[in-house]
Amino acid sequence: MAEAPLLTALHAGADRADAVTVDGRTCSYEELLGAAGAVARRVAGAPAFAVRATASLETVAAVVGGLLAGVPVVPLAPDAGAAESEHILRDSGAQLVPVDFAERADFPAGAHSAEAAPIAAAAHSAEPAAGATPYGDAALVLYTSGTTGPPKGVLISRAAIAADLDALAQAWQWTADDTLVHGLPLFHVHGLVLGVLGALRTGSRLVHTGRPTPQAYAAAGGSLYFGVPTVWHRVARDEAAARALAGARLLVSGSAPLPAPVFRDLRALTGHRPVERYGMTETLITVSARAAGERRPGAVGSALPGIATRIADPVDGVGELQVQGPTLFDGYLGRPEATAASYTADGWFRTGDIASVDPDGTHRIVGRASTDLIKSGGYRIGAGEVENALLGHPAVREAAVVGAPHPDLGQEIVAYVVADGVSAAELTDFVAAQLSVHKRPRTVRFLAELPRNAMGKPQKRLLPPV
Numbered sequence: 471m472a473e474a475p476l477l478t479a480l481h482a483g484a485d486r487a488d489a490v491t492v493d494g495r496t497c498s499y500e501e502l503l504g505a506a507g508a509v510a511r512r513v514a515g516a517p518a519f520a521v522r523a524t525a526s527l528e529t530v531a532a533v534v535g536g537l538l539a540g541v542p543v544v545p546l547a548p549d550a551g552a553a554e555s556e557h558i559l560r561d562s563g564a565q566l567v568p569v570d571f572a573e574r575a576d577f578p579a580g581a582h583s584a585e586a587a588p589i590a591a592a593a594h595s596a597e598p599a600a601g602a603t604p605y606g607d608a609a610l611v612l613y614t615s616g617t618t619g620p621p622k623g624v625l626i627s628r629a630a631i632a633a634d635l636d637a638l639a640q641a642w643q644w645t646a647d648d649t650l651v652h653g654l655p656l657f658h659v660h661g662l663v664l665g666v667l668g669a670l671r672t673g674s675r676l677v678h679t680g681r682p683t684p685q686a687y688a689a690a691g692g693s694l695y696f697g698v699p700t701v702w703h704r705v706a707r708d709e710a711a712a713r714a715l716a717g718a719r720l721l722v723s724g725s726a727p728l729p730a731p732v733f734r735d736l737r738a739l740t741g742h743r744p745v746e747r748y749g750m751t752e753t754l755i756t757v758s759a760r761a762a763g764e765r766r767p768g769a770v771g772s773a774l775p776g777i778a779t780r781i782a783d784p785v786d787g788v789g790e791l792q793v794q795g796p797t798l799f800d801g802y803l804g805r806p807e808a809t810a811a812s813y814t815a816d817g818w819f820r821t822g823d824i825a826s827v828d829p830d831g832t833h834r835i836v837g838r839a840s841t842d843l844i845k846s847g848g849y850r851i852g853a854g855e856v857e858n859a860l861l862g863h864p865a866v867r868e869a870a871v872v873g874a875p876h877p878d879l880g881q882e883i884v885a886y887v888v889a890d891g892v893s894a895a896e897l898t899d900f901v902a903a904q905l906s907v908h909k910r911p912r913t914v915r916f917l918a919e920l921p922r923n924a925m926g927k928p929q930k931r932l933l934p935p936v
């Protein structure tokens with residue numbers, strides 16, 4: 471039986487010339503479908519394909535094209551350096567496909583009203599049954615960092631995306647009457663799944679500002695705004711920009727904790743209490759404040775419809791947040807052990823976040839179980855990944871990376887290194903070139919040796935203050 475399309479609004483027939491704007495370029499749904507059709511025709515039959523996810527109409531067309539063809543898309547950070555790109559392409563087995571938005575095609579001819587599942591079923595009828603590839607039913611493979619080792623590919627199905635977007639549309643009263651504005655990267659859940667696929671499912675007009683600057687947010691005249699706390703901190707410091715958002719319907723913050731002072735400043739300048747929501751690449755968004763409900767600083771609201779949460783082994787009500795529901799991932803690509811380890815024996819996903827739940831169901835995220843997973847500017851960065859990159863520099867003998875509290879970024883990446891004959895700037899640039907710019911240490915401290923315990927294991931807690 472044919473599944474309903476994921477991008478309901480894109481295929482519904484209603485169109486407008488300015489349906490999608492990304493970084494100053496605008497197109498209608500029809501134009502987007504034409505460009506996506508060309509991508510779909512090119513990638514049809516491939517096991518998966520990768521795209522350099524610049525903030526552009528090309529990236530939107532690539533992702534829609536993947537959905538049309540039923541081929542999983544692997545978005546790469548546009549500035550992903552040598553080590554990161556090589557790892558993701560090798561690990562995923564995906565080939566990088568360049569996209570030209572000017573190229574248009576029907577895929578298959580005349581099938582503009584149908585989308586993915588029916589088309590995929592037709593195109594793949596002579597191929598192995600769904601699930602026979604390591605990608606299973608994945609629509610997207612999003613790479614995300616763990617505490618150690620290189621990033622893992624998170625398999626995200628069309629069904630999980632649909633369930634999440636519908637739950638969010640309900641929670642935020644998000645409809646085709648909205649104009650969604652944001653400037654977030656298009657290779658993570660926030661900017662891509664919510665910020666692009668959400669608009670194409672609900673039918674809200676999308677304005678992606680290229681970069682998430684306060685001025686661009688102010689100029690966009692939207693009704694619904696998405697940002698990470700760093701973006702909201704910058705908006706709150708730009709009084710004119712913040713006041714320009716007074717006419718919006720809803721300001722939404724997520725991907726990292728929104729500091730209470732930023733919540734209060736936004737409230738004072740825009741008149742809006744921001745809606746906070748919580749999620750992960752592996753679970754999509756699972757907990758959120760409601761458009762019609764209470765919004766409190768330091769709280770991320772209640773579980774979305776269809777999601778169950780629990781606090782494991784609570785001490786004074788605080789413990790690891792665990793979740794279940796239809797928005798969860800299908801596993802880490804090619805890593806069954808890591809997938810199994812991320813679940814409890816009784817089938818709950820272990821978020822690694824430490825939380826409490828008020829009697830009325832309001833969740834508060836109070837920290838993370840591991841300090842080796844850093845959140846900087848809303849990006850998730852594994853300390854081990856940055857340490858490995860630093861150790862790849864010939865002058866570096868030892869490296870320990872931590873996240874230090876930072877007023878704008880939430881945490882900043884700080885590297886402690888034992889090295890000779892290399893400057894801090896050289897090491898920062900080295901990591902930016904190997905991994906990507908947002909994974910670079912912003913501060914590098916040189917030590918004669920790393921503090922270690924009697925067993926010789928480095929002790930990050932004994933590192934000197936930044």
Ligand code: MLC
Pocket residue numbers: 654655658659660661682698700701724725726747748749750751846847848849850898899902903907908910
């Ligand atoms: C600086 N630059 C360098 C460099 N140092 N370039 C090369 N080498 C170096 N050593 C350049 C950059 O290219 C960039 O240029 C500029 O300096 C600033 O770069 P930056 O460090 O990225 O900017 P910054 O201001 O710190 O970014 C803040 C930010 C960003 C908020 C814009 O952190 C951001 O986009 N965060 C969003 C992360 C996100 O979406 N996370 C969601 C994960 S999903 P130029 O020209 O480009 O300006 C998730 C689930 C959920 O968490 O719950 O949502």
Ligand code: AMP
Pocket residue numbers: 614658659723724725726727728746747748749750751752770821822823835838845848849850
């Ligand atoms: P990522 O996999 O990049 O999506 O990052 C997921 C992590 O971001 C979660 O495990 C949390 O630590 C953090 N996170 C996301 N949203 C929030 C929020 N609203 N408040 C606090 N932490 C958050």
